[in-house]
Amino acid sequence: MKFLAAFAALVAAMAFCGTGARAVSYSYDRGAPLEVVTDDTREDGGIRIDEISFRAGDREVHASLVHPKDQIGKMPGVLFAHWLGDPATTNRTEFLADAMWLARRGVVSLLPDEPWSVPHWFDRVRSASTDERDSIADVIALRRSLDALLATPGVDRDRIAYVGHDFGAMYGALLAGTDSRLAYAVFMAPTTTLSEWFLLDTKRPPSDTAAYLAQMSAFDIPAALARATFRGSLLQFAAHDEFVPAAKARAFASAAPGADRTVTTYDTDHALAIDAATDDRRTWLAAHLGVR
Secondary structure, X not given: OOOHHHHHHHHHHHHHOOOOOOOOOOOOOOOOOOOOEEEEEEEEOOEEEEEEEEEEOOEEEEEEEEEEOOOOOOEEEEEEEOOOOOOOOOOHHHHHHHHHHHHOOOOEEEEEOOHHHOOOHHHHHOOOOOHXXXXXXXXXXXXXHHHHHHOOXXXXXXXXXXXXXXXXXXXXXXXXXXXXXOOEEEEEOOOOEOXXXXXXXXXXXXXXXXXXXXXXXXXXXXXXXXXXXXOEEEEEEEOOOOOOOHHHHHHHHHHOOOOOEEEEEEOOOOOOOOHXXXXXXXXXXXXXXXXX
């Protein structure tokens, strides 16, 4: 993604925000079978990692379920959603170390591969003509991921957290606005609209930008956050973020509900790949989920 090359489109998207978005539905059949299949299992000390797949509508979601080898009473759960960035970590492995750290403290984590884990997803797979449809399906797939996490034996449905980075954070905010099962949320380097990032694909722009912006206004992230019911949130931003202007970071943070809201900015870039951000995230999750 080339931020400066698409600056005009980005300004148009920013100007459009907040002009009366229409509503979309993320409803789905909660009773539909998940059809969970375990493809592989391995152990690392007292941790078990199950590579699984399950159904989310027409999709098959592949994910890692990371949990203590032996059930430890009622266990908190965390749903992780990775970023779109370095190809090495644009998949469910981005948060594997976090999940293992939490598993040693009695937490169950689910790490699905998001649609943007597919190579060249941004510039060849997704398109302006299907962004609306696919974005709805992405949120529904996250709701099904919550179903899969909560179906894990021993998971405490009252202590469920979400961690998302980049697109993972933005779709997580939309999830939080429609699904009340999240108690806590960590959002890393999000902005406030999907369209401003999609429009960075200058080689395949929508045929009618104004119509596209009107369509994508349905995914109003600040409005979704205003509907969210989670009890606490940690927001992690980067001081040198090419894709998230400071004003957008402030707008996202301001929209997050509740008094238990921590906003931290780090002297790094969009990847947030520094020890301070990792340590803060893990410590915050452990404290809010009630583990040590």
